[in-house]
Amino acid sequence: MNLLKIAFRNVSRQKRRSNLLAIAIAFGVMMIILVNSLTHGLVQNTQTNFESALGGHIYISGEILLPSGRKANRIDNTAVLNAVIPQFSSFIIDSQKRSSISGNFIFRSKTTSGMVYGVHWDEEESLLNALSVVEGSLDRINEADAIVLPLEVMEKLNLVLNEKLLLTFDTVTGQANVGEFTIVAVTKDTSGLGFSAAYANIDYVNALLGLETDEYQSYNLILTSLSLVNPITEQIKQAIRAQGVPLKPEPEKEDVSMFSMAIEGMFGSVANEEPWEGTRFKVENLNDFMDMVTQVVAILDAVALGMFLIMLMITMVGLVNTFRMIMIERTQEIGTMRSVGMQKRDVTKLFLLEGLILALRGALLGIIAAMVIGAIIRIIPFPDGTPLAILLHNGHISVPLVPSNIIMVTFIISIITVLAVWSPARKAAKLTPADALRS
Amino acid sequence: MQGANILEAHNQTIVSLEDVHKIYPLGKTEVHAVKGVSFSITKGEFISIAGPSGSGKSTILNMIGCIDTPTSGTVTINNTKTSGMNDNEITRLRHQTLGFIFQSFNLIPVLNVFENIEFPLLLDNKTKGNKKERQEWIDYLVAEVGLEQWRHHKPAELSGGQRQRVAIGRALATKPLIVLADEPTANLDSATGEAIIELMKKMNQDVGTTFIFSTHDQSIVDIADHVIRLRDGLITHNDRKSQE
Numbered sequence: 001m002n003l004l005k006i007a008f009r010n011v012s013r014q015k016r017r018s019n020l021l022a023i024a025i026a027f028g029v030m031m032i033i034l035v036n037s038l039t040h041g042l043v044q045n046t047q048t049n050f051e052s053a054l055g056g057h058i059y060i061s062g063e064i065l066l067p068s069g070r071k072a073n074r075i076d077n078t079a080v081l082n083a084v085i086p087q088f089s090s091f092i093i094d095s096q097k098r099s100s101i102s103g104n105f106i107f108r109s110k111t112t113s114g115m116v117y118g119v120h121w122d123e124e125e126s127l128l129n130a131l132s133v134v135e136g137s138l139d140r141i142n143e144a145d146a147i148v149l150p151l152e153v154m155e156k157l158n159l160v161l162n163e164k165l166l167l168t169f170d171t172v173t174g175q176a177n178v179g180e181f182t183i184v185a186v187t188k189d190t191s192g193l194g195f196s197a198a199y200a201n202i203d204y205v206n207a208l209l210g211l212e213t214d215e216y217q218s219y220n221l222i223l224t225s226l227s228l229v230n231p232i233t234e235q236i237k238q239a240i241r242a243q244g245v246p247l248k249p250e251p252e253k254e255d256v257s258m259f260s261m262a263i264e265g266m267f268g269s270v271a272n273e274e275p276w277e278g279t280r281f282k283v284e285n286l287n288d289f290m291d292m293v294t295q296v297v298a299i300l301d302a303v304a305l306g307m308f309l310i311m312l313m314i315t316m317v318g319l320v321n322t323f324r325m326i327m328i329e330r331t332q333e334i335g336t337m338r339s340v341g342m343q344k345r346d347v348t349k350l351f352l353l354e355g356l357i358l359a360l361r362g363a364l365l366g367i368i369a370a371m372v373i374g375a376i377i378r379i380i381p382f383p384d385g386t387p388l389a390i391l392l393h394n395g396h397i398s399v400p401l402v403p404s405n406i407i408m409v410t411f412i413i414s415i416i417t418v419l420a421v422w423s424p425a426r427k428a429a430k431l432t433p434a435d436a437l438r439s
Numbered sequence: 440m441q442g443a444n445i446l447e448a449h450n451q452t453i454v455s456l457e458d459v460h461k462i463y464p465l466g467k468t469e470v471h472a473v474k475g476v477s478f479s480i481t482k483g484e485f486i487s488i489a490g491p492s493g494s495g496k497s498t499i500l501n502m503i504g505c506i507d508t509p510t511s512g513t514v515t516i517n518n519t520k521t522s523g524m525n526d527n528e529i530t531r532l533r534h535q536t537l538g539f540i541f542q543s544f545n546l547i548p549v550l551n552v553f554e555n556i557e558f559p560l561l562l563d564n565k566t567k568g569n570k571k572e573r574q575e576w577i578d579y580l581v582a583e584v585g586l587e588q589w590r591h592h593k594p595a596e597l598s599g600g601q602r603q604r605v606a607i608g609r610a611l612a613t614k615p616l617i618v619l620a621d622e623p624t625a626n627l628d629s630a631t632g633e634a635i636i637e638l639m640k641k642m643n644q645d646v647g648t649t650f651i652f653s654t655h656d657q658s659i660v661d662i663a664d665h666v667i668r669l670r671d672g673l674i675t676h677n678d679r680k681s682q683e
Contacts, residue, residue: 002554002561007551336545339506340559340609341534343527433506437541 007353011361014326018358021318025362025417026369028311029409033306033370038377039297042391046293047226049390050286053145053197056096056220057229057235057286062279063248067220072172073217077245077279081219084239091223091232096124097216100197101179103169107157114153116167116181116198118205126222127199136161136185141201147181148199149190159183164193169291171210179208226286229398233285240281245301248282273303312413316420319358323351323424334428335436347429355421356414363410367401453616453649454503455479459512461498461568461672472498474633474672475512480651480665482616485643487663488653494669496653497621503651504537504619505529517616524658534563538610540620540639544602546594548608551588556580556608580608583645584638600631611646618642620652624659 011018051057062075075081085095099118104111119127121141131148140146149159159165160183167179181200203213211217223232237247241287287294327334335348382388384396391397462472467468470478473495480486488496501507502514505521514521517536519528538559539545552572557577560568581590584604603623610618620639624632636652636659643650652663668676 002558006547006549007555013549284532332543332545333547335506336539336541336547338530339504339539339545341530341562341613343530343562346562434501437501437506437545 011357022362024315026365029363029366030369031244032308037399039300045393056222058221059284060219061282069176074172080243080245094222096220099217101169103167106166110157112156118202131187133185134188140184145182146184148185229285237283246280319420323421327424327428331439335433338433344429348425351425355417359414359417363413451482452479453482455515457513459509462510484665486651486665487660488658488667490669495672500619500621505533536616538615538618540606540610540623542622542625544606551591559612584608599627603635617649
């Protein structure tokens, strides 16, 4: 039957009315796709920024209780991790072992606090890719005392490339120490985390901290999928417990802010706790730091959904009224079609098809508009050091269009439109040919 | 001759009305539009139902066309009583047995001449048939109604006479046994009206379909070979011209 052809042509009969309805639908579709894409990009970028700043998805650290009662960030029982981690090798695509120093950089009379990660440069490909070098180069990073310094530290201390600077800190046993580094490269903070780190050779950092050359303070894992982060974290905890080794007690969730968790994860807790023997492990993951972001995203998604629903309601009212008008305008035409043998169900189908064509036309328009506006948003550059940096990718907002989201929105719009048109369509079908022709 | 198989035997009753009444509610009162009408029509006739406005012509045509139901009495189309049929069956009967020509043409504005004529055929898979055969039949009808040059034009681009020619073509598309025309010339000038009636007469003779048309124009009534005259919902004359 040529119902589809008639429906297509009928939609084009009242161009202005059809276009206005399509634009209303398109606006709703565009808004929901854009907001959803923005929040999706926001989560993606935040995760990536955390991942590159913290060196993975899952972070395993350890601490031992010194005879003095102080805690030291140290894993003196690497055999536990050597037994546990291989159990999850099929889910791990990369791993890094790092040490870290937190202390004060000193140059001439100026000081500033900072953090230095000791890394195995030959195993840190993702870090090398993520570092945004603004001065110097990463060619000399394998020199023993080489340090890659954040731009903020350079500016605060008025440093220039190749100069030597000092770092005062406590070793793992709590003794004050000083280390000397040569600046080989300067990087800018692209993560927006606010605690831009410096990077140095792990052997040199270990030596300064009083650790053995092959020791490390944290074991960071990058998994094959972000969806595995929580379950694998729990399984690693169970596997560590199964080795008869204690885990650090977890604090109450509501008492923990994002930064306190980050700082505690890296420097060790200062709270008074029950004593323990040997190394106790702490297993954290990316999602511990993502809580705040996911809350913001949930709020944004809820606002977008609310807007979408309001727009849908307005559009629905418009559609119902429009199709009532169409039914009145075409009463005689319906009578003619029924007279020449069109069944009631085909009259209903014709109206529903017209509604569906309008909805799909609006949805297509909305998707194109979302793509265009998304592309424009993507090219807007944000200045270095912006507080929004954690949400950005290389200084730009990401607006990834998610196909499943587009399909879902189109589907919802189509269903809602068909529902809106249903009542006028049924009324049109119920008209007796004689009454319709007499109108 | 196309459609000749439709008319296999003359003198066979194809429409019969027995004591048909039609009462319309009009606010708190009722209008008795048809007051006990009985007549029959045989296959292949060219019949005029004549009478002044309000005499019940359109009501009777609507009841024969199954687009309205009698308040009482029996309407039989091709040996099928229409009372008691559900909407689907009535619609199928209309589609397979009847063709319609309306006073105001009632073409589908978004379809062109060819598509309007083809439209009834596409409503049912049984009549849809083979595409090539269907196109040949529609081409024949387009040629018969003299609109070959206008086949791709939409109704809005045609004159009144041309539109009514399209309606005649559409009415014959499903090769119906009966074509009902309600005042087919009322919206046309007299010359065009006569040409339309001549065309209907030609199609009646060529295709063999029974044509029943209502009119109040005496010059057109004379062309019919069976005239039923109405006044105030009652038959005043039922005259058949002698057949050759």
